[in-house]
Amino acid sequence: xxxxxxxxxxxxxxxxxxxxxxxxxxxxxxxxxxxxxxxxxxxxxxxxxxxxxxxxxxxxxxxxxxxxxxxxxxxxxxxxxxxxxxxxxxxxxxxxxxxxxxxxxxxxxxxxxxxxxxxxxxxxxxxxxxxxxxxxxxxxxxxxxxxxxxxxxxxxxxxxxxxxxxxxxxxxx
Amino acid sequence: xxxxxxxxxxxxxxxxxxxxxxxxxxxxxxxxxxxxxxxxxxxxxxxxxxxxxxxxxxxxxxxxxxxxxxxxxxxxxxxxxxxxxxxxxxxxxxxxxxxxxxxxxxxxxxxxxxxxxxxxxxxxxxxxxxxxxxxxxxxxxxxxxxxxxxxxxxxxxxxxxxxxxxxxxxxxxxxxxxxxxxxxxxxxxxxxxxxxxxxxxxxxxxxxxxxxxxxxxxxxxxxx
Amino acid sequence: xxxxxxxxxxxxxxxxxxxxxxxxxxxxxxxxxxxxxxxxxxxxxxxxxxxxxxxxxxxxxxxxxxxxxxxxxxxxxxxxxxxxxxxxxxxxxxxxxxxxxxxxxxxxxxxxxxxxxxxxxxxxxxxxxxxxxxxxxxxxxxxxxxxxxxxxxxxxxxxxxxxxxxxxxxxxxxxxxxxxxxxxxxxxxxxxxxxxxxxxxxxxxxxxxxxxxxxxxxxxxxxxxxxxxxxxxxxxxxxxxxxxxxxxxxxxxxxxxxxxxxxxxxxxxxxxxxxxxxxxxxxxxxxxxxxxxxxxxxxxxxxxxxxxxxxxxxxxxxxxxxxxxxxxxxxxxxxxxxxxxxxxxxxxxxxxxxxxxxxxxxxxxxxxxxxxxxxxxxxxxxxxxxxxxxxxxxxxxxxxxxxxxxxxxxxxxxxx
Numbered sequence: 136x137x138x139x140x141x142x143x144x145x146x147x148x149x150x151x152x153x154x155x156x157x158x159x160x161x162x163x164x165x166x167x168x169x170x171x172x173x174x175x176x177x178x179x180x181x182x183x184x185x186x187x188x189x190x191x192x193x194x195x196x197x198x199x200x201x202x203x204x205x206x207x208x209x210x211x212x213x214x215x216x217x218x219x220x221x222x223x224x225x226x227x228x229x230x231x232x233x234x235x236x237x238x239x240x241x242x243x244x245x246x247x248x249x250x251x252x253x254x255x256x257x258x259x260x261x262x263x264x265x266x267x268x269x270x271x272x273x274x275x276x277x278x279x280x281x282x283x284x285x286x287x288x289x290x291x292x293x294x295x296x297x298x299x300x301x302x303x304x305x306x307x308x
Numbered sequence: 309x310x311x312x313x314x315x316x317x318x319x320x321x322x323x324x325x326x327x328x329x330x331x332x333x334x335x336x337x338x339x340x341x342x343x344x345x346x347x348x349x350x351x352x353x354x355x356x357x358x359x360x361x362x363x364x365x366x367x368x369x370x371x372x373x374x375x376x377x378x379x380x381x382x383x384x385x386x387x388x389x390x391x392x393x394x395x396x397x398x399x400x401x402x403x404x405x406x407x408x409x410x411x412x413x414x415x416x417x418x419x420x421x422x423x424x425x426x427x428x429x430x431x432x433x434x435x436x437x438x439x440x441x442x443x444x445x446x447x448x449x450x451x452x453x454x455x456x457x458x459x460x461x462x463x464x465x466x467x468x469x470x471x472x473x474x475x476x477x478x479x480x481x482x483x484x485x486x487x488x489x490x491x492x493x494x495x496x497x498x499x500x501x502x503x504x505x506x507x508x509x510x511x512x513x514x515x516x517x518x519x520x521x522x523x524x525x526x527x528x529x530x531x532x
Numbered sequence: 533x534x535x536x537x538x539x540x541x542x543x544x545x546x547x548x549x550x551x552x553x554x555x556x557x558x559x560x561x562x563x564x565x566x567x568x569x570x571x572x573x574x575x576x577x578x579x580x581x582x583x584x585x586x587x588x589x590x591x592x593x594x595x596x597x598x599x600x601x602x603x604x605x606x607x608x609x610x611x612x613x614x615x616x617x618x619x620x621x622x623x624x625x626x627x628x629x630x631x632x633x634x635x636x637x638x639x640x641x642x643x644x645x646x647x648x649x650x651x652x653x654x655x656x657x658x659x660x661x662x663x664x665x666x667x668x669x670x671x672x673x674x675x676x677x678x679x680x681x682x683x684x685x686x687x688x689x690x691x692x693x694x695x696x697x698x699x700x701x702x703x704x705x706x707x708x709x710x711x712x713x714x715x716x717x718x719x720x721x722x723x724x725x726x727x728x729x730x731x732x733x734x735x736x737x738x739x740x741x742x743x744x745x746x747x748x749x750x751x752x753x754x755x756x757x758x759x760x761x762x763x764x765x766x767x768x769x770x771x772x773x774x775x776x777x778x779x780x781x782x783x784x785x786x787x788x789x790x791x792x793x794x795x796x797x798x799x800x801x802x803x804x805x806x807x808x809x810x811x812x813x814x815x816x817x818x819x820x821x822x823x824x825x826x827x828x829x830x831x832x833x834x835x836x837x838x839x840x841x842x843x844x845x846x847x848x849x850x851x852x853x854x855x856x857x858x859x860x861x862x863x864x865x866x867x868x869x870x871x872x873x874x875x876x877x878x879x880x881x882x883x884x885x886x887x888x889x890x891x892x893x894x895x896x897x898x899x900x901x902x903x904x905x906x907x908x909x910x911x912x913x914x915x916x917x918x919x920x921x922x923x924x925x926x927x928x929x930x931x932x933x934x935x936x937x938x939x940x941x942x943x944x945x946x947x948x
Contacts, residue, residue, distance in 0.1 A: 152519075156512040163505060170611035171586050178590070178608040183372045183394040368603045419603075422787060423795035488795075489787075491606070491613040498614075499783025506776040513769040520761050527561060527755050 186304030188296070191243070199259065201248060204303040208248035208256050209291055210264070210277070211301070214241070218275045227278035230287045234276045237290060245293050245303065246277035252284040264288075335437065335449045337429040343482040344493070346378040352483025353377065355476050357387070359459050360417065363406050366397035368418035369487050376490060377483075412455040421481070421488035428481045435477040436470075438463040553739055558756030559763050560745035566640070567743065568770035569633040574731065575771055576626045581724050583619040584668075587612075591671065593717035595710040598673035599797040617786035623665050624789045625778050627812035630658060634840070639865050641847065641854030642744035648844045650741065653734045655841045657727060662837070664723040665810065667716040670708070674794030675804050681708045681716070683807060687820075690830040707800055748853010749928060806882050814879030815872045821883050822895040832895065839902050846902055849909040850929050851916060857925055860912040864901055871897045 177185075187204040189211060194200065199212035214222070219241045222234040238244055248256050250266040257264035263274040271282030278287040293303045343349070353374075356366070371388040375381070388395065399406075403413045421427035430450075437449040438458040446463040448454040458464075460473040486492070540546050590609050592601040605612035634654070637643050643651035670681040685702050689695040704711030742756075781788065789811070793804045809817050819836045823829035847861075855862035871894050878891035917926070 152512070152516060156509070156516060159505075159509055159512060163509060166505075170614050171582070173610040174586055174612060174615060175589065176610055178604070178610060178612070179372070180370065180394045180604070180608045183370075368600075368607060373607070419795040422790075423792050425792050427792065489606075489613075495613065495617075495783055495786075499779065502779045502783060503776065506772060506779055510769065510772040510776060513765065513772050517765045517769045520765050524561065524757065524762065 186302055189301040189303065190299065191301055192299045196242070199244075202303070204247075204291055209303055210244070210246050210248040210259075210288075212244040212275065214244055214275060222274065222276040225274070227274070227276070227287060228281065229279045230285070232276075232278060232287055237276050237278070237287070239293070239295065243295075243301070244276060245291060245301065246288040247291050248288070250284055251279070251286040251288065252282070257288075335433070337426055337450075338433045338436065340429045340432050340478070340481070342428045342485050343478060344485075345482075348479050348482040349377045349486050350379065350483075351476075352479035352481065352486075353379075355480040356417070356483055360480070361397065362400045363410075363414040363456075364417045365399040366418045366487060367416045368396065369490075370394050370396050373490060377486060410455045410457075414456070417484055417487070419488050421485045423488075427488065428485045431484060432477050432481045435460065435480070436462055436474055440464055555758060555760040557739065557759040558742065559759045560743055561755055561757045561762070562745050562747060563743060563763070563766075564746050565770065566632070566636040566746075568767060568774075569629050569636060571767045572770060572774050573626065573629045573633060575774075576622055576629060577724065577727065577731065580619060580622045580626060581728075583615050583622060584721070584724065586615050587619055588721060591717075593671065593714050595673065595713055595798075598671060598713060602672045614782070617782050620789055621778065621782045621786055623668065624810070624812065625774075625781075626661065627665070629774075630661060631812070634658070635869065638843070638868075639854050639862075640744060640746060640856070641748055641852075641861075643840075643843045644847060644852075645844065646741045647737075647744060650734060650737045651844060652841055653730060653737060655838070657730055657734065658840075659837065660723055660727050660730065662813070664720060664727065665812070667720040667723070669810060670713060670716045671720065672794055673713065673798045674791075675796045675798055675802075676791040676794040676807065678708055678798035678800065679803050679807050680809055681712065684809075685712070687830045687833075690827040709800075744853075746856065748856050749924065808880055811876065811880070814877075815875035816879075818875040818879030818891050819895050819898065821879070822888075822891040832899075836898060839899075842902070846905040847909050848906045849913040850932065851913055851921065851925060852928055852932075857921060858909075858912055858916065860908060860915075864905070864908065867897070868901050871901075 185205060187202055187209070189202050191211070191213070194211070194213040196213050196215045197218075199210060201208045201210055203209070219234075223241070226233065235241070237246075248264070250257050250268065250271055252266065252269055252271050255266050255268035257266040257271070257273060260272075263272060263280070264277070265272050266282065266284065269283050271284035272280045273284075273288055274280055276287075277290075279285075291303050292305055293301060296302050356364075370393075371384055371391065372393045374384045374387065379387075384393075399414070401409075401414075406412075406414050420431060424430040434448065434450045434454075437451075438446050439449060440463045441447055446458045448458075460476060462470065462473050465473055489495075537547060541548070587605060590601065590605045590612060592598060594601075602616070605616050607613075609615075637651065637654070666680075666684060670677045685699055685708065688698045688702060691698050700706060702712075703709065704715060791808065796804075808814070816833050816836055820829045820833040823832045849858065849861070851857050855865055874894045875891065875898065878887050878894060881887050883891070917929075920926075921929075
């Protein structure tokens, strides 16, 4: 401190004022960088597609459809009582999991239609899905039966807005 | 310092003088306080939705923006019906049909408040410049020979309904002004922080600069 | 930290370079605020490049999508409106700074020997800046963008014999179209980096000849002071003040620099009632219109920009520096500035009534100043020396003449 008093005009003096100004300038540069970083995040119109609403009215038991959610295919299957019974009585093969843990309502199966092996889209076959790329087979609960895929088909976050409307993804305001 | 002062005076004079004769419109634009409150903008949206929308689209306004002006989700969902949340506001009439009926394609309104000089005042003046011609038809003082039919019936309104129409026009201007620049509020409030910050930084740097320069030894040459 | 520095210094002259060219770089102590504008322009160049790159991440150079993609940036992209307004305002700021930088050079005679190369590299930088700004202005694909590009590319049609071919070649289409937009985008992205390269050359030349200063007299080394901390802090303060003004425009009147017509999508079938270029082109545009003949107008406009390069030769006075010791030169400078403002005013208005002759008179004055400068500067020198100059200046002139005499003697001896 005595130094400062002796020689307030020393050019090399690093003091409080310089530190404060340096910090203020640094904070400013960081703050100015934020809009640029932020601009690379998904834009507003992309974010609005972060959830997909699906009308389930037209799907009869046994029918299914594929919808896009965040650009990914999502399989929706209106399961018949027979299918529900079959599925709840088995645990799957490679990646055992109870059917009840994979559905919100037993009537409706909602899974992301991307093979957990290398990302192909499996095709609907008689009792499940079959991936054309490397032959992974999935059952009507989206569980892997045989083939190279390591996991069951992933589940998207979803909720039933009404009995006949499904919202895939988190509801945005 | 001398020439600095002179040049700034010149520049100021230049900037002040140049827009003086900018208006080339057929009639002077009405004076207008552009409302910026959510209520006016919402009322303006209703006016748009129930009148202008039949011909004019809002290509760059999507349903997903409407919560910004204070509409809740239920209201937005009711408005968009089966359309996607990121769909834009389309007109009811197709461009071709409008062209057939009116002889012109009704312009998109999303940028109208910025696409004319003094946009908001221009729109307001245009909407309230309809008058009844002696042969019973109508025309517009701001844009003679206008193709758009008098949307609020201003040309045939009595004094009382004229006041109501002017209020409606003000609301729709508030809405279109928002639509042309939906981030204007955000911009202005962010600007306060940025400018305050820069004033503080300039002040700090000024103090440091004065301090650094104070300790400079006097010059050697005499001509300085 | 010290170890790292040493490691680098054994392989690359970092510390020596920083010392010689930055921290201890000798700088005239009497530089006024007018010497801030070079470094400010450099900062704006960086701002333009950064904002431009981030805009390019969202922009689509396609005639069908360009306008909408700009609106997408303005409405959907996070802070897209801020980045876009920074870029559009930055373009105007760049020209404002460069024009002041040029005016300073003219006023203080900084273009004179030995700084001709700085002046000429600056001249090329100005041309490249103009080209970059012009091409960037097409990108939003609004009415003013489109018709501005249409008009300016048409100017090349004034070229003899192959004018029409050049115009079509420039556009890649018979009118300004998708191909034009695509190539303008590519070049608008490229040019700033060429400008950066030329700025480096500009700076190398600067460090060779050192800064001029308000006195117009090259200072003895004893009156130079180290760049750091004196000019680092001065430049930083200047930058902060500039950013304050810049931020004011970005946040509170960003649309001041965007013509209303440019918020209408480009329509090749309808020209706006009144085409105006961006404000920074207005004086040159006024000169273009002042000449009734197309070819003549194009030549006049080209010359009006390029004629600055001749300044080191047009100014024949031996009195060192610029306007400080030269009252007539000072008057000419102010006349020139006022005249450019008048031309700018004329360029902004439709060519009607009294504005037409006014523009023509201003154009004549513009060129007259350059044409008569050799004569006036010589006459001024003779008059001032007869009247008596301050002894410092007279001594400098005598020393310069002596030096010149010696040099020519040596040359003659060499010939014998």
